[in-house]
Structure formats: C-alpha cells, structure tokens
Amino acid sequence: MKFCSRCGGPLSFRVPPGDHLPRHICDACGTIHYQNPRIVAGCIPEWEGRVLLCRRAIEPRRGHWTLPAGFMENGESTTEAAMRETLEEANARVEIIDLYTLYSLPHISQVYLIFRARMLDEAFSAGHESLDVALFTEAEIPWGDLAFPTVHESLRHFFADRRAGRFQTRTGTIGAAPWQRPAADDA
Amino acid sequence: MKFCSRCGGPLSFRVPPGDHLPRHICDACGTIHYQNPRIVAGCIPEWEGRVLLCRRAIEPRRGHWTLPAGFMENGESTTEAAMRETLEEANARVEIIDLYTLYSLPHISQVYLIFRARMLDEAFSAGHESLDVALFTEAEIPWGDLAFPTVHESLRHFFADRRAGRFQTRTGTIGAAPWQRPAADDA
Ligand SMILES: [Zn+2]
Ligand SMILES: [Zn+2]
Numbered sequence: 001m002k003f004c005s006r007c008g009g010p011l012s013f014r015v016p017p018g019d020h021l022p023r024h025i026c027d028a029c030g031t032i033h034y035q036n037p038r039i040v041a042g043c044i045p046e047w048e049g050r051v052l053l054c055r056r057a058i059e060p061r062r063g064h065w066t067l068p069a070g071f072m073e074n075g076e077s078t079t080e081a082a083m084r085e086t087l088e089e090a091n092a093r094v095e096i097i098d099l100y101t102l103y104s105l106p107h108i109s110q111v112y113l114i115f116r117a118r119m120l121d122e123a124f125s126a127g128h129e130s131l132d133v134a135l136f137t138e139a140e141i142p143w144g145d146l147a148f149p150t151v152h153e154s155l156r157h158f159f160a161d162r163r164a165g166r167f168q169t170r171t172g173t174i175g176a177a178p179w180q181r182p183a184a185d186d187a
Numbered sequence: 188m189k190f191c192s193r194c195g196g197p198l199s200f201r202v203p204p205g206d207h208l209p210r211h212i213c214d215a216c217g218t219i220h221y222q223n224p225r226i227v228a229g230c231i232p233e234w235e236g237r238v239l240l241c242r243r244a245i246e247p248r249r250g251h252w253t254l255p256a257g258f259m260e261n262g263e264s265t266t267e268a269a270m271r272e273t274l275e276e277a278n279a280r281v282e283i284i285d286l287y288t289l290y291s292l293p294h295i296s297q298v299y300l301i302f303r304a305r306m307l308d309e310a311f312s313a314g315h316e317s318l319d320v321a322l323f324t325e326a327e328i329p330w331g332d333l334a335f336p337t338v339h340e341s342l343r344h345f346f347a348d349r350r351a352g353r354f355q356t357r358t359g360t361i362g363a364a365p366w367q368r369p370a371a372d373d374a
Contacts, residue, residue, distance in 0.1 A: 004192070005220070098358070
C-alpha cells in the first residue's frame with residue numbers, strides 16, 4: 001500500500017495519535033487506511049452420511065481436496081457466503097445447520113468459519129475453481145491429500161463428533177507450522 | 188475508493204473476467220482491489236455473576252452502554268482481539284471461555300464475534316474510548332440504553348442461557364431495522 005485510495009497522495013506508515021499500531025496514513029488528505037483480517041466462509045455439505053469435497057483447480061494447493069469455502073463478500077451474511085461458495089465451487093445447493101468451526105490464522109490474517117450443512121439433493125459438479133467434486137464416506141476421506149489445515153481439523157472433529165452423537169462448535173488458532181501438524185486449540 | 192493504492196493510477200468499477208461482482212480495478216497496473224467484511228471481536232466479561240459494560244465515549248452511540256468490542260487487527264486471533272479490546276476499553280483482564288454469539292450485519296458489512304469471558308480480578312476502569320465502566324447484575328442491565336443490537340441480543344441470550352444452565356453458540360443476521368426490533372435469527 002503506497003498511495004491513498006481516496007486522493008492518490010503518497011502514504012506514510014506510522015502510528016496515528018492515540019493509536020498503538022502503525023497505519024498507512026495519507027499526509028495529503030489525512031485518511032487512515034486500516035487493514036483487517038478477511039473471513040473465509042464455507043461448509044461441510046453432507047448427503048446420506050457422506051461429505052462433499054472439491055479438488056482445487058487453482059493455487060494455492062492446486063490438486064488437493066478442500067471443503068467448499070471462500071472469501072466472504074461485503075453485503076452478505078456468513079451463511080449466505082458459505083452457501084454461495086458451495087454453489088460456485090461444487091454446483092451444490094445446501095441448507096446451513098449450524099456454525100461448526102471458527103479458526104483464526106493470524107499469520108495470514110484470515111478467520112475461517114465452517115458450517116455444517118445438508119445438501120438439498122444429490123446434484124453436484126465441478127465449478128470453475130474445482131477439478132473434481134465427490135462425496136466421501138469417513139473411510140474414503142483423502143486425509144493425506146487435503147488442501148488446508150482448517151479443512152483437516154474441521155473434518156477430524158466432524159467425524160469424531162458424529163461418532164459421539166453430539167456436535168459442538170470448535171474454535172482455535174492455527175499457526176504457520178507445517179499443515180500436517182496444526183497447532184489448533186481444541187476448545 | 189478512487190485511486191490504486193499500489194500505483195496511484197485511477198480506478199474503474201466493473202466486473203472482472205470470470206467474476207460475478209463489480210470490483211475496483213486499476214487500469215494502469217491491473218490490480219483488483221477487493222473489499223471484505225470486517226470482524227468486530229468482543230466479550231461478555233463476568234465477575235461473580237455480574238457483567239462488565241462500558242459507556243461509549245465515542246460515536247456512534249456515544250453515551251450508550253456496550254460490551255467491550257472492536258475491530259480485529261491483522262496478525263491476531265479472534266480471542267486475542269477480544270481480550271485486547273477489553274483491556275483497552277475497560278482496563279480489565281479476562282480469560283476467554285468460549286465463542287458465544289456470531290452475528291452478521293450485511294448492511295454495514297460487519298461480523299460480530301462475542302465470546303464468554305471470566306475476569307481475572309475485579310480491577311477495571313474507563314479506557315479512553317469509555318466514559319464509564321461498571322458491573323451489572325441481570326436486573327441492573329440498562330436494556331433501554333444499550334448501544335447496539337448485537338449487544339442487546341448477546342446479553343438477552345446470555346442471561347436466558349445462564350438461567351437454563353446451558354450455554355450454546357448463537358448465530359444470526361441482524362438487519363438495518365431499528366435496533367429495538369432486531370431481526371436476529373435464533374439458531
Ligand atoms: Zn489521501
Ligand atoms: Zn495500479
């Protein structure tokens with residue numbers, strides 16, 4: 001961030017009066033340009049006990065399997081974002097059951113919100129960001145080939161909770177460590 | 188948003204190829220400037236059955252009572268954000284118990300995350316964004332004088348759940364309607 005998006009003037013990076021962190025400040029018009037974490041919203045779409053996963057057609061982690069999820073847009077709710085992403089990536093229509101996982105990824109300033117969801121019918125196909133879309137039983141999940149630690153942790157909890165017969169919202173922080181060993185706090 | 192924050196060039200507002208929404212696009216350097224919802228993180232700080240509220244020293248809703256909460260920063264987790272805001276606004280130190288409410292406010296592109304929290308000691312005082320900070324029993328809550336519908340709904344559920352002896356994460360959407368009649372979906 002080098003120029004003011006309001007007036008086009010040059011920005012400096014310093015702590016504004018009364019603040020505690022450096023910000024991008026326009027010396028011409030005085031605007032302070034804050035930067036904030038982004039929300040990734042998605043879901044675990046379930047159909048007759050199986051879970052719908054998408055194989056990514058785009059980087060990062062092209063070719064790996066993921067839950068349908070993506071950046072929340074202005075003007076929508078978190079559940080609308082999750083349903084929209086599922087439609088875009090998997091051409092699947094779902095209804096949202098409940099919030100399931102909330103993960104902070106401070107090293108990339110993202111917050112993941114994954115909901116449990118019910119597919120409205122068995123229809124699905126690869127959207128333009130997916131190479132493939134398929135339903136998996138727990139035994140069929142490609143655990144070694146998942147795209148992100150948030151997906152791994154959400155699915156691991158999901159199947160454990162389903163076996164236990166009780167779902168509870170899970171929250172935690174996932175660090176920059178290798179994704180095979182996520183530092184999720186099980187809350 | 189009128190100028191490119193990367194190169195200072197003029198922006199146009201149009202749908203990029205393969206996208207479905209108009210974006211601010213720099214015709215000089217090609218950068219697409221996305222805008223995304225912001226997260227407000229806060230908590231319900233509890234001390235011996237009472238709840239800590241702050242009377243706002245700043246607009247919007249100056250003079251009205253709120254839970255300690257504010258915009259999440261890059262590089263922190265949602266719980267770190269909630270604890271930091273509680274320290275800044277109420278000079279109170281808390282430990283986070285669990286996520287309690289998740290509200291989408293699509294009309295202002297915000298997502299509220301309110302956690303239940305336990306004060307570590309009885310110390311608190313007004314931070315520079317607060318006129319006053321005080322502990323309230325359920326009967327003492329200034330229901331007619333709360334700052335935001337998210338605060339009203341979070342406290343209403345909190346006391347109802349506490350009486351029922353079971354807290355569950357609450358999610359919903361709160362619209363632009365007058366805050367006295369929030370359209371929260373109780374999930
Ligand atoms: Zn400026
Ligand atoms: Zn540019």
